[in-house]
Amino acid sequence: MGSQKRIRTVVIGAGWGGSHARVISELSDQFELLGICSRRIERGRSVAEAIGLPGITVTSDWHELVDMPGVDLTVIASPDAHHHEMTCQAIQTGSHVFCDKPLAMSVEHAAEMLRLADARGVCHATGFTWRFAPIFASLADEIDAGRVGWIRGIDAHFTIRPPLPGKEWQFDPRLRIGGVIGNLGVHVIDLALWLLGRANGEVSPTLSGWQVWCEADLVGREGGPVPVVNDIAWIQMRSPEFGSLGRLDAPEQRQRAHIRVFVSQNDTYRAPDPVGLTVHGERRTYEAVANPLDPMAQSLSWVEQTSHPRSSIKPLRYPGGLPHPPSAERPSGGLLYPTLVHLYRDHIGPRIAGRVRFSDGDGEMPTFSSGLRAQYVLESALASARTGGWVNVGDQVDLETS
Numbered sequence: 106m107g108s109q110k111r112i113r114t115v116v117i118g119a120g121w122g123g124s125h126a127r128v129i130s131e132l133s134d135q136f137e138l139l140g141i142c143s144r145r146i147e148r149g150r151s152v153a154e155a156i157g158l159p160g161i162t163v164t165s166d167w168h169e170l171v172d173m174p175g176v177d178l179t180v181i182a183s184p185d186a187h188h189h190e191m192t193c194q195a196i197q198t199g200s201h202v203f204c205d206k207p208l209a210m211s212v213e214h215a216a217e218m219l220r221l222a223d224a225r226g227v228c229h230a231t232g233f234t235w236r237f238a239p240i241f242a243s244l245a246d247e248i249d250a251g252r253v254g255w256i257r258g259i260d261a262h263f264t265i266r267p268p269l270p271g272k273e274w275q276f277d278p279r280l281r282i283g284g285v286i287g288n289l290g291v292h293v294i295d296l297a298l299w300l301l302g303r304a305n306g307e308v309s310p311t312l313s314g315w316q317v318w319c320e321a322d323l324v325g326r327e328g329g330p331v332p333v334v335n336d337i338a339w340i341q342m343r344s345p346e347f348g349s350l351g352r353l354d355a356p357e358q359r360q361r362a363h364i365r366v367f368v369s370q371n372d373t374y375r376a377p378d379p380v381g382l383t384v385h386g387e388r389r390t391y392e393a394v395a396n397p398l399d400p401m402a403q404s405l406s407w408v409e410q411t412s413h414p415r416s417s418i419k420p421l422r423y424p425g426g427l428p429h430p431p432s433a434e435r436p437s438g439g440l441l442y443p444t445l446v447h448l449y450r451d452h453i454g455p456r457i458a459g460r461v462r463f464s465d466g467d468g469e470m471p472t473f474s475s476g477l478r479a480q481y482v483l484e485s486a487l488a489s490a491r492t493g494g495w496v497n498v499g500d501q502v503d504l505e506t507s
């Protein structure tokens with residue numbers, strides 16, 4: 106970035122937000138970290154000290170950061186229920202915004218965040234950085250090179266442990282929508298729709314014509330309209346007219362696809378490869394597997410025919426650099442840390458600096474549009490879990506009257 110102005114950044118949230126703060130502080134030729142917020146101020150202080158910036162503003166009142174003069178970028182990594190208000194206020198001040206996933210507690214709020222950001226012309230990003238994990242970045246390359254062909258089906262899972270002590274809010278419906286679907290499901294859904302879009306043609310943010318089915322471990326909330334998804338969910342999605350008769354080689358058939366996702370934060374669903382995604386393409390089937398706690402063990406392999414031997418893609422592409430083993434400095438797995446580096450260094454930084462035009466559908470970068478799309482699935486999945494049937498995406502949402 107040389108002599109260019111550094112991007113003045115504040116971070117709300119000192120959990121995963123602590124990893125954002127660390128990456129931003131390490132990219133000091135592009136970014137200047139001004140402050141961090143956590144409700145318990147000592148948590149923010151210990152992040153500031155750990156990243157070697159004890160002099161930055163540390164506060165328990167997020168308004169103090171959002172109202173700080175001259176902030177270029179606001180990073181929001183607080184519980185989901187705060188995303189909408191924090192994002193809207195930051196955008197009103199003219200700040201660019203990164204807001205983590207799930208974007209909001211409802212489609213209405215996610216759509217408003219996108220509308221507001223576009224109207225104000227600010228750069229917006231969300232936390233679907235699994236796209237930059239080496240297995241998925243490399244799978245996207247395979248698609249772009251035409252080795253997968255159009256995709257007919259995607260089968261995926263994401264299974265981890267129950268929330269760590271202090272993170273129980275993840276299953277509190279006042280703070281998070283959809284429990285494990287909001288936590289893990291949206292990552293996998295974004296990956297599947299992003300890969301599908303590259304192979305079969307862009308998938309719209311409103312998923313018009315798609316249907317969703319979900320079976321979830323629901324726990325009712327006394328008097329509340331929204332059931333809590335406790336810790337396990339199966340989600341299926343099908344594109345418009347999936348399953349209708351037609352020639353398989355007809356162009357319109359290539360848009361038809363089916364996605365199945367299993368997510369769990371239940372201790373009894375242990376998996377050697379917690380993240381897995383199988384893509385069934387016209388030419389090959391690819392299997393991507395990863396373990397965030399064993400970042401070097403990830404693999405991407407493919408088969409051309411059933412029962413043929415597998416071939417591996419080696420070396421994988423590492424957009425954010427090589428992963429580190431997880432450590433106290435880089436919690437949440439060394440696998441995800443470089444994905445943040447790539448997001449800030451190669452996407453957010455250049456866009457805010459004006460060196461790359463910012464627009465939706467920029468291919469790789471997860472934006473509020475991506476967040477809104479996942480939110481549609483999340484809401485439809487909850488509607489399906491309640492009714493037990495397939496739900497037309499968007500049927501339960503009325504953006505005009507909300």
Ligand SMILES: NC(=O)c1ccc[n+]([C@@H]2O[C@H](COP(=O)([O-])OP(=O)(O)OC[C@H]3O[C@@H](n4cnc5c(N)ncnc54)[C@H](OP(=O)(O)O)[C@@H]3O)[C@@H](O)[C@H]2O)c1
Pocket residue numbers: 117118119120121122142143144145146148149165166167182183184185187205206207232233234271272288437441
């Ligand atoms: N993209 C990814 O891969 C990824 C990974 C992990 C998390 N996330 C997302 O990041 C967000 C935070 O999750 P987390 O795991 O970091 O949770 P966490 O460890 O509980 O951290 C949440 C942070 O927000 C702060 N906070 C809570 N309420 C607040 C309020 N009213 N005002 C200001 N700060 C407040 C908390 O303060 P205290 O420190 O005082 O509790 C804490 O610092 C979630 O949306 C989650 O989905 C994304």
